[in-house]
Amino acid sequence: MTFINSVTGPVNASELGLTLIHEHMRVRSESVHAQFPHLYDEEQEIAKAVEQVNRAKKLGVKTICDPTVMEQGRDIRFIEKIARETDTQIIAATGIYTYNYIPTHFQTRSIDYMADLFVRDIEVGIQNTSIKAGFLKCATDAPGVTADVEKVMRAVARAHKKTGVPIMTHSHPASGTGLKQLDILLEEGANPNQILIGHTGDTDNLEYISNILKQGAFIGMDRYGLTRECSTENRNNTVIELAKQGYSNRMFLSQDYCCTMDWFPEGVIEERFPKWSMSFVLEEVVPELKRKGVTEQQIQHMLFDNARCWFEGK
Helix, strand or coil, X not given: CCEEEECCEEXXXXXXXXXXXXXXXCECCXXXXXXXXXXXXXXHHHHHHHHHHHHHHHCCEEEEEECCCEXXXXXXXXXXXXXXXXXXXXXXXXXXXXXXXXXXXXXXXXXXXXXXXXXXXXXXXXXXXXXXXXXXXXXXXXXXXXXXXXXXXXXHHHHHHHHCCCEEEECCHHHCHHHHHHHHHHHCCCCHHHEEEECHHHCCCHHHHHHHHCCCCEEEECCXXXXXXXXXXXXXHHHHHHHHCCCHXXXXXXXXXXXXXXXXXXXXXXXXCCCCCCCHHHHHHHHHHHHCCCCHHHHHHHHHHHHHHXXXXX
16 A cells, blocks of 8 residues: 655545646746745735636546646645645655756755755655655756756655655657656666656657657656647647557646746736646547547546556556
8 A cells, every 4th residue: 555645644546536647836936036025926826726726626636746846936835725725635746847957055965965855855844844745856858968957867766766756757858858867767776667757748759759668667748738849639649649559558648737937927828828727638638539539448547547556666
């Protein structure tokens, strides 16, 4: 029996239910918020997050994994508040989100020092609370595997080995970074059955995707509603083809939705991606996949069963 740390307490893996594997309650620039807090309205941010989570909940969602970590403005009390107001199981992450560099504090210290901090988040609590992380997060984008990015990945792998919690990545398929991430994580001894290469659905290159799947990892078809890298139609076609090949038990459907996000001026995201929400997959994508031949059992894998297998290492 596997118990998972949610922000409101341990959850039995068998009770995850319908799970959105990659959604954010809030993403913001940590340094900007620290220096110019007047730019932010927490009440408005809470209201937006509660609205989106409740919308997903009405469609059957029981659990949400929120991979917001350091450098994305992680605030564990904020996430807890959304979970309690919506009565939803939200699982938080530990790790560092960076495409290039890490603060000097970490540059001058060892990989194991960083790994121990991640372990503390999992075993003791995040940000001096008793709220524990349930999974690990790292990122590699277009700049590739810089020295600092590699340090984070190795620390994540070592924390995984010490705690047994799974790993989720942010990858950039156009640069092939998912495969590079696997190389490092597996070299550190991570269990491939507990690695989720996020944003794999940003490409329709089946050869690239197959090379990830052949190594035993899960893949995130987890950016539905974002159409810059890949249209919804292309994302669907890739999922349909991989399901035909027998990979529904290794895929996740999600949106990488951010209830609020300060990376762009207000209104820009809504204008560019009008369908992006925490409910798009359930409202539009799943019905379309079913119309095109994806079975109920395959949907069950992608939205229910795979989360449990990822946490349990199966």
